Amino acid sequence: MFDNLSDKLDKAMHVLKGHGQITEVNVAETLKEVRRALLDADVNFKTAKEFTNTVKEKALGQNVLTSLQPGQLMVKLVKDELTKLMGGDTAGIDLSGSPSVILMSGLQGSGKTTFSGKLANYLKTKKTKKPLLVACDVYRPAAINQLHVVGEQIKVEVYSEEGNKNPVQIAQNAIAHAKQNGNNAVIIDTAGRLAIDEAMMTEIADIHKAIQPNETLFVVDAMTGQDAVNTAKTFNERLNFDGVVLTKLDGDTRGGAAISIKSVVNKPIKFIGTGEKMDAIDVFHPARMADRILGMGDVVSLVERAQEQFDEDESRKLQKKIAKNQFGFDDFIKQIQQVKKMGSMKDLVGMIPGAGKALKGVDIDDDAFNGIEAIIHSMTPEERSTPSVINGSRKKRIAKGSGTSVQEVNQLMKQFNQMSKMMKMMQGGGGKKMMQMMNNMR
Structure with a gap:
C-alpha cells in the first residue's frame, strides 16, 4: 500500500539528514522532492503545491526543538499536514434511525x-x-x-x-x-x-x-x-x-x-x-x-486486529499450557490460523514500524504458512501434543506426508523449540526483566 510514495518521501527526507539547522535552502530542496513525490503519486497539482507551501511556512516559522533534528522535525510537519489533508479526525458512520x-x-x-x-x-x-x-x-x-x-x-x-x-x-x-x-x-x-x-x-x-x-x-x-x-x-x-x-x-x-x-x-x-x-x-x-x-507503521490498528481475533479464555488456557511446558503443535497451528484471520501478511507487516523498509523487495505471500500447516497436519495427534517424541524416522514420514523435506521439518522443529523457550521465559521473570530494561533505556 503506497509503496512508491513511501519510498520517494523517505528519499526526500534524506536531504535534511546531517544538517544542523533548517534553512530556506535545504527546506526548499527537501520540499521540491516532496512535491515531486506527491505528483508522481497522482496527487492533484494544486493540492501538492498548497501542501508543500504550508509545510515550508511552518518549518521556517519555528526554531528546531532541542530534542529534534531538522530531518525529524520535517517528518513531523509532513505527517501532521498529511493527516490534516486526509481529513484530520476519523469520520464515523451515522447509524441513527430505525432502520x-x-x-x-x-x-x-x-x-x-x-x-x-x-x-x-x-x-x-x-x-x-x-x-x-x-x-x-x-x-x-x-x-x-x-x-x-x-x-x-x-x-x-x-x-x-x-x-x-x-x-x-x-x-x-x-x-x-x-x-x-x-x-x-x-x-x-x-x-x-x-x-x-x-x-x-x-x-x-x-x-x-x-x-x-x-x-x-x-x-x-x-x-x-x-x-x-x-x-x-x-x-x-x-x-x-x-x-x-x-x-x-x-x-x-x-x-x-x-x-x-x-x-x-x-x-x-x-x-x-x-x-x-x-x-x-x-x-x-x-x-x-x-x-x-x-514508514512509521500502524501499531494501534495492528493491536486492534489482534484483539478482535484472540479470545481471552483461549489466551488464559494457552498461558497455563506454556507454564506447564505443554505447548504443542495443535496450539501453534491455532495461533497461525488466528494471525491469518487478521488480514494479508503484506498489510500486517506494513503496520509494524520499520518492517516495511527492512523487508523492501521481499515478497510476503499470504500462502507463507501453507508449508508449516502441511507439516503439522502430517503429524499424528501424539506428535502434535508431545513434539519431543518426533525422532528421525517420524520426521521422514512427516516430510513425505507433507510433500516437504526432512530439512524443512527440522527447521520447523528448531523454530518451534526456540519460540517455546521464549514464551516460557516471558511467562516467568524474563518478561518483567525485559520491561525493566526497556524502562531504564528511556
Missing part, C-alpha cells in the same frame, strides 16, 4: 456491490446490527445475483424484486420490509455505469430524495488516482454524499486518491477496502494512514 439507511453510489467496476457486502458484514460483526442488503441495480441481473451470492456468504438477507424495474419503488419496499422483519440497518446497492451520464445521476438522485438515507457513500476504486477524485467531485455536486469509500487500496502503490480526495471534494473518507475477503474493510484513520505512508 439506519445507507445508500451506496459509484461507477460500475468500483467494487460497490462487494463493498456493500463487506459493510453488511462489518455492521453485523462489529456493531451487532441486523443488516438487510437491497439489490437496486435493475439493469444488470449479474449484479443482483452477485449480491445474493455475497449475502449467502456472510449470512445476511438480500432483498430483490424480480420483474420490477423501478429502483425507487424497490428501495422503499425494502425499507418497509426491514421494519416488519427487525432489520435495523438497510444497505442499498444501486446501479453503476461505465461513465457518468445524466440518466444515472437522475436515478440515484431520485432514490436519494425518496428514501432520505442516513448515509450516502460514494464508492471509488483507489487505483484510478485522479480520475477517482474527479468522478467523486462530479457525483458530489449532484448528490451531496456524506463520505467516500476507497476500494482496492491494497493494490494502490501511489496513494493519490487517498491523499487529495478530501481536499478536492471536502468529504471525509470513511472506509477503505483492503482485500477480497468479506472482512477486508477498515475504518479510515487519517493519522494512522499518514504514519504508514511515512
Whole structure:
C-alpha cells in the first residue's frame, strides 16, 4: 500500500539528514522532492503545491526543538499536514434511525456491490446490527445475483424484486420490509455505469430524495488516482454524499486518491477496502494512514486486529499450557490460523514500524504458512501434543506426508523449540526483566 510514495518521501527526507539547522535552502530542496513525490503519486497539482507551501511556512516559522533534528522535525510537519489533508479526525458512520439507511453510489467496476457486502458484514460483526442488503441495480441481473451470492456468504438477507424495474419503488419496499422483519440497518446497492451520464445521476438522485438515507457513500476504486477524485467531485455536486469509500487500496502503490480526495471534494473518507475477503474493510484513520505512508507503521490498528481475533479464555488456557511446558503443535497451528484471520501478511507487516523498509523487495505471500500447516497436519495427534517424541524416522514420514523435506521439518522443529523457550521465559521473570530494561533505556 503506497509503496512508491513511501519510498520517494523517505528519499526526500534524506536531504535534511546531517544538517544542523533548517534553512530556506535545504527546506526548499527537501520540499521540491516532496512535491515531486506527491505528483508522481497522482496527487492533484494544486493540492501538492498548497501542501508543500504550508509545510515550508511552518518549518521556517519555528526554531528546531532541542530534542529534534531538522530531518525529524520535517517528518513531523509532513505527517501532521498529511493527516490534516486526509481529513484530520476519523469520520464515523451515522447509524441513527430505525432502520439506519445507507445508500451506496459509484461507477460500475468500483467494487460497490462487494463493498456493500463487506459493510453488511462489518455492521453485523462489529456493531451487532441486523443488516438487510437491497439489490437496486435493475439493469444488470449479474449484479443482483452477485449480491445474493455475497449475502449467502456472510449470512445476511438480500432483498430483490424480480420483474420490477423501478429502483425507487424497490428501495422503499425494502425499507418497509426491514421494519416488519427487525432489520435495523438497510444497505442499498444501486446501479453503476461505465461513465457518468445524466440518466444515472437522475436515478440515484431520485432514490436519494425518496428514501432520505442516513448515509450516502460514494464508492471509488483507489487505483484510478485522479480520475477517482474527479468522478467523486462530479457525483458530489449532484448528490451531496456524506463520505467516500476507497476500494482496492491494497493494490494502490501511489496513494493519490487517498491523499487529495478530501481536499478536492471536502468529504471525509470513511472506509477503505483492503482485500477480497468479506472482512477486508477498515475504518479510515487519517493519522494512522499518514504514519504508514511515512514508514512509521500502524501499531494501534495492528493491536486492534489482534484483539478482535484472540479470545481471552483461549489466551488464559494457552498461558497455563506454556507454564506447564505443554505447548504443542495443535496450539501453534491455532495461533497461525488466528494471525491469518487478521488480514494479508503484506498489510500486517506494513503496520509494524520499520518492517516495511527492512523487508523492501521481499515478497510476503499470504500462502507463507501453507508449508508449516502441511507439516503439522502430517503429524499424528501424539506428535502434535508431545513434539519431543518426533525422532528421525517420524520426521521422514512427516516430510513425505507433507510433500516437504526432512530439512524443512527440522527447521520447523528448531523454530518451534526456540519460540517455546521464549514464551516460557516471558511467562516467568524474563518478561518483567525485559520491561525493566526497556524502562531504564528511556
